[in-house]
Amino acid sequence: MSTGLYDKQTECALVLLTAIAGESILLLGPPGIGKSLIARRAKAVFKNAKSFEYLMSRFSTPDEIFGPVSIRKMKDEDKYERSIDGYMPTADVVFLDEIWKAGPAIQNSLLTAINEKIYRNGEKDIHLPMKVLIGASNELPDSDAGLEALWDRFIVRMVCEGISRRDDFENMILDDQVNTNLSIKRSVSEKEYHQWQSEIIKVNVPQNILDSINSIREALKAVTIQHTDEDGETEDESCFVYVSDRRWKKIIRLLRTSALMQGRNTVVHSDLLLLKYCLWQEIEHIEPVNKIIIRSIFTESTLALLNLKKEINDYLRNLKENQAYSKILKQEPDDKKKIYDRFYYHVLDHGIGNTYIAIADFANVPLKTSVRHGLGEHGIIYEGKNGDKRYFIRLYDPINRSSSFPEGWRLTNLMRDNDGIYLDGVKYKIETISDNEEQAAPFSKLQPPKDYYHEIEEICAQIKYIQDGLASNLFYNPEDKKHISDFVEKLNKEIAITRVSISKTLSDDI
Numbered sequence: 001m002s003t004g005l006y007d008k009q010t011e012c013a014l015v016l017l018t019a020i021a022g023e024s025i026l027l028l029g030p031p032g033i034g035k036s037l038i039a040r041r042a043k044a045v046f047k048n049a050k051s052f053e054y055l056m057s058r059f060s061t062p063d064e065i066f067g068p069v070s071i072r073k074m075k076d077e078d079k080y081e082r083s084i085d086g087y088m089p090t091a092d093v094v095f096l097d098e099i100w101k102a103g104p105a106i107q108n109s110l111l112t113a114i115n116e117k118i119y120r121n122g123e124k125d126i127h128l129p130m131k132v133l134i135g136a137s138n139e140l141p142d143s144d145a146g147l148e149a150l151w152d153r154f155i156v157r158m159v160c161e162g163i164s165r166r167d168d169f170e171n172m173i174l175d176d177q178v179n180t181n182l183s184i185k186r187s188v189s190e191k192e193y194h195q196w197q198s199e200i201i202k203v204n205v206p207q208n209i210l211d212s213i214n215s216i217r218e219a220l221k222a223v224t225i226q227h228t229d230e231d232g233e234t235e236d237e238s239c240f241v242y243v244s245d246r247r248w249k250k251i252i253r254l255l256r257t258s259a260l261m262q263g264r265n266t267v268v269h270s271d272l273l274l275l276k277y278c279l280w281q282e283i284e285h286i287e288p289v290n291k292i293i294i295r296s297i298f299t300e301s302t303l304a305l306l307n308l309k310k311e312i313n314d315y316l317r318n319l320k321e322n323q324a325y326s327k328i329l330k331q332e333p334d335d336k337k338k339i340y341d342r343f344y345y346h347v348l349d350h351g352i353g354n355t356y357i358a359i360a361d362f363a364n365v366p367l368k369t370s371v372r373h374g375l376g377e378h379g380i381i382y383e384g385k386n387g388d389k390r391y392f393i394r395l396y397d398p399i400n401r402s403s404s405f406p407e408g409w410r411l412t413n414l415m416r417d418n419d420g421i422y423l424d425g426v427k428y429k430i431e432t433i434s435d436n437e438e439q440a441a442p443f444s445k446l447q448p449p450k451d452y453y454h455e456i457e458e459i460c461a462q463i464k465y466i467q468d469g470l471a472s473n474l475f476y477n478p479e480d481k482k483h484i485s486d487f488v489e490k491l492n493k494e495i496a497i498t499r500v501s502i503s504k505t506l507s508d509d510i
Contacts, residue, residue, distance in 0.1 A: 001041050001184065004177060006168040008034055010477045011160060014277060015042050017475070018156050019093070019132035020188075020196060021257040023250055024114050026099075026135045029160030035136040039095035042132060047187040050129075052091035056101040065096075065106055066119065073122075081122035089119045092131050099135040100147055107150050114153040115246075131193070140283070155250045156277045159286070196260065203256035204266040212272060212296040216279075217243070219292045225284050241285055243278075251278050262474060269297045270469040273480060294487050297470070301463045305494055308455050312501050315449070319505070336432045346431040347393065347421055355381070355428075357393040357421060362430075364395060365416040376415035376422065383408050393421070452502040456495060463491060 002012040011027065015038055018025040027035040036053065043051040054065060063069065067087035073079045088094050096102070102110070110133075113119050117128045135154055141147035163169040220241040226234050251274075258271045276290045295302070337345050344356040365377055378398050384390040395414065415422040420429040470476055470484060 001045055004175070005034060005037065005041070006172040006175075007163040007165055008038060010475060011038050011158060012041065013474050014156055014158055015039070015132065015134060016045060017254065017257055017261060017274075018134075019045065020193070020261065021155075021200070021254050022117070022131060022197065023155040023254060024133040024135065024153055025156040025158065026137070026154040027158055027160050028137055028140070030138050030162075033160050033162050035134075035160060036095060036097060039093065039134045039136070042134065043093045044184045045188055046092055046131065046193065047189045049092035049131075050090055051093040051095070052086075052088045053095040054088075054097070056096055056098045056106075058101050058103065060102060060106060062105050062109065065102075066109060066121075079122050081124075084119075084121060084126070088113070088130075089121065089126055089128055092129050094130055094133045095136065096133065097136045098138075099150075100137050100139070100141045100145070104146075107147070111149055111153060114150075152244055152247060155247065155254060156274075157280065158277050159283070200253065200256050200260055202265070203259050205252060205256065206266060208300065209255075209267050209269070209272070212269065212299055213248075215299065216272075216275065216292055216296050217248070219296075220279065220289070223285060223288045223292070225288055239285075241279060241281055241289060247278070251275065254278065258473075258475070268469060269300075269466055270473045270476075272297050273470065273473055273475055276480075290483060291487075294483055297484075298463065298466060298487065298491065301459055301466065302491065304455075304459050304462065305491065305498065308452070308459065309494075309498055309501070311449070312452060312498065312505055316501075316505055338431045338433045338437075344392075348429045348431050350423070350428045351391055352389065354389055355391040355393065357430075361393070361395045362416060362421065365414045365421065368415040368417050368422060376413045379412045379414040379423075381410055381412055381423075382406070393423070452505065456498060456502065460495060463488060 001016060002009045005012065011034075015025055019042055027038070029035060039053065040051070043049050054060070063082070065088050067082040067084040067089065070079075070081050070083045073081045082089075084090055109119065113128060113130065114133055117130060119126045119128055141151050163172055220243060222238045223241050225237050225239055227237055254274055255267045255271045258274055259265070259267045272293055275293045276286070279289050279293075280286045339359065340346055340356060343358055343360075345359055345362055347355040347357055361379075365379075368376075378396045379393055380396040381391055381393050384392055393412070393414070396411070412423050413425070415425075417427075419432075420427045422428075467484065467488060470480070
């Protein structure tokens with residue numbers, strides 16, 4: 001289909017996809033870049049297909065699109081019907097250029113024709129053979145022109161540009177072949193087309209794809225757009241990108257068609273690339289929406305990496321706690337005091353009986369016999385954050401304290417002896433273990449719960465698998481390659497940092 005067309009492979013692929021899905025596509029771009037030529041090529045794809053092409057203007061009438069009123073029918077049968085042969089209602093491929101210039105009468109008929117594939121001709125509802133309607137324009141519809149419904153009917157919206165690569169440009173201007181007509185050896189028959197329609201609805205959409213779509217849908221509620229003012233300063237603005245429920249349903253059909261066209265019976269993440277052509281409403285939405293889509297494609301890998309980093313951090317924290325626990329036991333070798341949560345002694349008979357002091361702090365509280373004038377050491381008592389009504393005693397440096405304490409905190413004076421702690425001169429004993437009770441033993445060297453190196457290699461393999469799937473996708477283009485490469489580069493940096501964390505983790509020894 002793209003033979004002899006330069007730098008238009010993606011446009012051709014999208015038109016073909018939209019036609020097989022039975023949907024509509026808008027090509028947005030300046031004149032002279034091949035929009036009408038692509039539409040004519042679409043006709044050649046389907047065996048014995050009829051096409052209809054028209055350049056709209058504000059003076060266009062329904063007669064020019066749907067056919068003139070039949071004088072014979074009106075005269076002989078007193079019926080208001082159009083002679084539709086050769087017009088849009090009998091065409092397989094329809095191309096309407098400058099579509100926003102159509103008047104209300106044409107627009108209203110197009111809404112039903114695009115969505116239900118039905119045209120009301122007099123008293124009859126005609127089921128249209130139309131496989132695809134290709135609209136074209138060099139501008140978006142005006143926001144106050146009442147074209148929102150027609151705009152929403154175009155499931156695929158592609159911004160078309162001139163030839164970007166130098167070699168393609170030179171080949172095009174030197175090519176003396178006429179590329180209007182094309183003979184395709186392998187065209188699609190009506191039987192095949194209708195068979196594909198029944199196969200499309202059988203393509204599986206797995207839960208992970210639905211999860212990604214839901215995350216995209218949620219992200220569209222707050223899309224960040226950058227604006228540059230006259231002074232060159234950039235500022236972020238958050239906006240809501242509306243996508244109708246009807247549109248989402250048709251997008252699923254498009255994804256299923258994409259999978260079927262590429263020999264799969266299941267939608268995969270690479271198919272989500274198509275959403276960049278389906279979700280934007282304004283030109284400024286395109287780039288931020290594309291970033292959301294790419295992020296969703298790699299969601300599983302990103303989450304796996306985040307979870308691995310959390311597991312490594314948790315393991316490192318346990319290592320540090322283990323080190324601290326061992327150090328505490330060396331500082332306070334009394335094996336009779338009962339240890340709670342590895343780091344605390346229980347202070348008996350204080351408050352509601354649920355007060356604890358850190359073992360390290362207890363070891364550093366001065367003995368009563370060594371304190372001059374009974375001043376002791378500064379401390380604080382505060383309630384824990386877990387909602388279990390536990391209170392904690394800690395040493396406190398008044399020099400570094402803030403101007404005010406959090407609510408519920410209070411100062412106290414600390415001293416101790418071998419079996420208790422003095423709070424403002426009042427002694428409270430530390431709970432000890434009974435004769436038949438065993439003290440919690442220090443932890444031996446911790447072992448990683450899993451092979452972190454293997455986990456990180458699995459994530460790398462998953463990312464490469466997704467990249468390879470994207471690169472082989474029919475709708476993957478150089479622009480996608482750049483955006484995806486940029487995103488994967490950020491992921492790889494995080495992976496490199498995680499590798500360092502893994503090396504550090506496995507080199508720690510307790």
